[in-house]
Amino acid sequence: MSGMENDGIATRRSFLKSGAILAAPLGLAVPGAALAADDRAMRLARLEDEAAIRALHRDWLVRVNGRSVTADLCVSARAAACLGDEICGIIQDEDGVVEITANGERASGYYPCRIETESRMAAENTFAQMALAQGGGVTRTSEPRLLSVEYAKIADRWVIATVEAGTA
Amino acid sequence: MPAKPDPQTPMYRVAYTRLSDVQIGAALAKVAKAGPACASPLSGDLAGKSIRIVTDKGPTLDYKFASDRQLGVSEDGGNAVSAGYGLLLQDHISLIAHLIPGTMRGYASVIDNRSGIATLFELWFGGYADKREVSREIYGGYVAVAGKPEPQRRHKASNRAEGKGFYWKQDTGFESLEYYPSAAYSHFVELTHSGNEMGYCAPSDYLRIDDDYYIYTRVECEFSGTLTLYVMDLNRQQQIGLRLGFDRLDALDYYLFRGKGEWLGQIAQFEKFGDTAGNVIPPPDNAKKGERRVYRPLQTMPRMSRAEVDKAVAEHRRVFASRTGAGSGASGMATNGVPPVEALACREFTLRYDDGPAIDYRVKDAETLSWRMAGGAWTEARYQAWESMPGVILFGHLLDGMPNHDGHMIVADFDAGLATCFNGTLKGPYFANEACARTLFGVVVGQGVPAPGTLRHQRTREMLGRALTWNYAPGLTSMHLYSTPQTVSWIIFTDSGAGGMAWSGPGDFVKIRDGLYFCYWLEDACNGTLGTILINMRTMHDAGIGYHCGMEGLSMSQIGAHGRHAGKYDVTRFFAGREG
Numbered sequence: 001m002s003g004m005e006n007d008g009i010a011t012r013r014s015f016l017k018s019g020a021i022l023a024a025p026l027g028l029a030v031p032g033a034a035l036a037a038d039d040r041a042m043r044l045a046r047l048e049d050e051a052a053i054r055a056l057h058r059d060w061l062v063r064v065n066g067r068s069v070t071a072d073l074c075v076s077a078r079a080a081a082c083l084g085d086e087i088c089g090i091i092q093d094e095d096g097v098v099e100i101t102a103n104g105e106r107a108s109g110y111y112p113c114r115i116e117t118e119s120r121m122a123a124e125n126t127f128a129q130m131a132l133a134q135g136g137g138v139t140r141t142s143e144p145r146l147l148s149v150e151y152a153k154i155a156d157r158w159v160i161a162t163v164e165a166g167t168a
Numbered sequence: 169m170p171a172k173p174d175p176q177t178p179m180y181r182v183a184y185t186r187l188s189d190v191q192i193g194a195a196l197a198k199v200a201k202a203g204p205a206c207a208s209p210l211s212g213d214l215a216g217k218s219i220r221i222v223t224d225k226g227p228t229l230d231y232k233f234a235s236d237r238q239l240g241v242s243e244d245g246g247n248a249v250s251a252g253y254g255l256l257l258q259d260h261i262s263l264i265a266h267l268i269p270g271t272m273r274g275y276a277s278v279i280d281n282r283s284g285i286a287t288l289f290e291l292w293f294g295g296y297a298d299k300r301e302v303s304r305e306i307y308g309g310y311v312a313v314a315g316k317p318e319p320q321r322r323h324k325a326s327n328r329a330e331g332k333g334f335y336w337k338q339d340t341g342f343e344s345l346e347y348y349p350s351a352a353y354s355h356f357v358e359l360t361h362s363g364n365e366m367g368y369c370a371p372s373d374y375l376r377i378d379d380d381y382y383i384y385t386r387v388e389c390e391f392s393g394t395l396t397l398y399v400m401d402l403n404r405q406q407q408i409g410l411r412l413g414f415d416r417l418d419a420l421d422y423y424l425f426r427g428k429g430e431w432l433g434q435i436a437q438f439e440k441f442g443d444t445a446g447n448v449i450p451p452p453d454n455a456k457k458g459e460r461r462v463y464r465p466l467q468t469m470p471r472m473s474r475a476e477v478d479k480a481v482a483e484h485r486r487v488f489a490s491r492t493g494a495g496s497g498a499s500g501m502a503t504n505g506v507p508p509v510e511a512l513a514c515r516e517f518t519l520r521y522d523d524g525p526a527i528d529y530r531v532k533d534a535e536t537l538s539w540r541m542a543g544g545a546w547t548e549a550r551y552q553a554w555e556s557m558p559g560v561i562l563f564g565h566l567l568d569g570m571p572n573h574d575g576h577m578i579v580a581d582f583d584a585g586l587a588t589c590f591n592g593t594l595k596g597p598y599f600a601n602e603a604c605a606r607t608l609f610g611v612v613v614g615q616g617v618p619a620p621g622t623l624r625h626q627r628t629r630e631m632l633g634r635a636l637t638w639n640y641a642p643g644l645t646s647m648h649l650y651s652t653p654q655t656v657s658w659i660i661f662t663d664s665g666a667g668g669m670a671w672s673g674p675g676d677f678v679k680i681r682d683g684l685y686f687c688y689w690l691e692d693a694c695n696g697t698l699g700t701i702l703i704n705m706r707t708m709h710d711a712g713i714g715y716h717c718g719m720e721g722l723s724m725s726q727i728g729a730h731g732r733h734a735g736k737y738d739v740t741r742f743f744a745g746r747e748g
Contacts, residue, residue: 134660
């Protein structure tokens with residue numbers, strides 16, 4: 001079975017199995033003479049799509065780290081909030097992989113990263129109440145995760161459909 | 169709340185009078201012109217001189233010292249006012265204190281006469297809702313000398329005094345133990361006048377003058393509101409200081425003092441190496457002058473009547489539930505706990521306490537037991553047990569049907585035939601939902617359990633003076649300080665690992681085996697929880713049980729944390745002759 005679905009959204013499993021191989025064609029230099037004109041157009045479109053998705057992702061990262069994700073980057077307000085309030089930062093040192101479906105309407109992004117979470121402890125005992133009273137009581141964690149993002153192209157514009165932070 | 173202001177009444181039980189502006193002003197008026205009292209001779213070094221103290225973010229004060237007791241002071245170029253003052257010198261450090269007549273304000277200045285660096289403390293009454301509480305604002309500055317450049321350094325808030333402890337004896341004869349386990353709070357034990365061996369906590373300032381000298385303050389918030397401010401010389405173990413405030417009988421203390429000390433020791437600090445910052449607790453948002461974060465537990469503790477307690481307990485009893493809800497005492501304090509064991513399952517035994525009941529047990533499984541008292545009917549109860557050391561079991565359960573809603577937290581040593589029970593009840597005279605505790609010593613009677621004869625677990629001083637950190641869960645770490653034979657203080661760390669807010673309550677300490685101690689603390693006038701822990705000093709892990717009643721009902725919760733030994737203050741000699 002191919003790692004990429006024909007017309008659906010590529011799964012995280014498919015990425016893990018063969019993401020590196022699938023990603024490679026977008027970056028390979030192929031002699032122009034070997035490509036038909038429509039192939040070139042399609043390839044150009046896919047490169048433009050990938051560039052747009054990566055720009056969207058960068059924008060989204062800036063907003064997550066600024067704690068100001070807005071629905072205009074996403075298909076809905078629900079999608080904008082799907083990561084959870086406890087995530088306060090995402091540090092991404094690698095580019096990750098972007099896969100675009102054959103029909104060019106959906107895409108998936110897989111980004112190894114470190115996710116920082118911040119949660120305020122419940123005031124359910126005296127010590128926690130005192131920690132909160134002194135301006136603390138916030139637990140922070142940072143752990144390696146794999147960010148899986150699904151994209152949809154709506155009215156010629158890429159937006160985020162879902163975001164999942166899975167085990168790296 | 170009973171208002172017996174006798175010396176043995178714990179500070180948190182005293183109903184301090186809410187003094188009015190008029191009462192405070194009248195008391196200050198009597199002493200403002202004369203200046204502070206002092207049992208030691210005051211210095212006349214400034215008589216006939218003038219100095220100007222310039223501060224960075226506060227007032228400039230111009231002083232003219234007419235004599236060794238009278239000065240004139242002008243604030244920011246305003247009209248000079250006359251006041252009584254006192255000056256004490258300690259080597260090259262001066263402490264000047266005076267009030268501003270006709271106001272509820274005054275100043276204390278600490279001057280390093282070698283460098284000219286000065287720290288000015290503006291002091292006033294009425295800055296908090298309870299007007300007897302002294303407020304302070306601290307201004308860094310210097311003594312301006314014509315033709316001499318302004319010193320660049322300032323006395324600096326620092327954590328370098330953190331972890332130290334002193335016994336102090338003032339020239340008034342007043343003796344105290346003063347622990348500095350936090351960079352924002354301190355813990356003090358009045359050895360004179362009290363007789364109840366209790367220690368208390370207060371928000372504090374620590375400013376470093378140099379490696380030898382530190383400025384310390386505390387305001388006894390939630391108690392008398394009195395300010396204590398002194399400069400301590402760590403090496404010579406001497407202090408010069410000021411005390412300003414109203415005591416529990418509403419008499420005004422306004423005096424300078426000298427004191428001599430004894431070093432009690434140094435416990436560990438937990439900030440990163442290189443971090444010497446003070447002011448470790450951030451000020452509240454939009455803080456007013458002098459405002460800081462102060463732990464005021466009575467403001468958040470729900471106070472319930474006996475009828476409310478009975479109703480809450482009847483409706484909700486949660487024993488070792490995974491979560492018991494906000495405010496439910498020790499809930500959330502067992503992420504790092506040891507797992508419960510089945511060691512008691514299928515056992516039958518009797519716990520016979522010397523000054524308490526004899527209770528028969530039939531244990532069904534790891535979570536269910538039945539108990540009966542004096543041959544009465546069997547009652548089933550949920551319990552959990554932990555084996556902190558082979559053969560030593562900690563377990564706890566509620567005693568349904570008892571009028572005071574008893575909970576038993578028991579350590580049973582099946583190898584020695586000994587048992588100790590911390591018996592929690594809800595029958596206190598102050599708040600009906602405040603736990604009380606008594607310690608019961610007894611024996612385990614059962615098949616295969618040796619008979620210990622007259623041997624019993626004993627109260628111990630082996631924990632006295634120790635400080636242990638407890639990491640209950642990520643982000644939730646406290647430090648216990650066992651400051652007296654019957655006090656447990658708890659200090660909450662800031663995110664940087666500095667000691668932050670602190671509070672304290674009554675405690676008890678029982679030795680179970682070498683390296684194994686059963687302790688409790690009571691959160692008197694502070695949530696009302698009874699916390700019990702069995703401390704294993706070898707594994708540095710505790711197992712414990714919290715017993716708590718609030719609006720959400722009565723709960724018994726697991727406590728468990730990873731420990732670190734922060735050190736031990738040498739204080740046993742101050743409690744000699746009162747062993748056990």
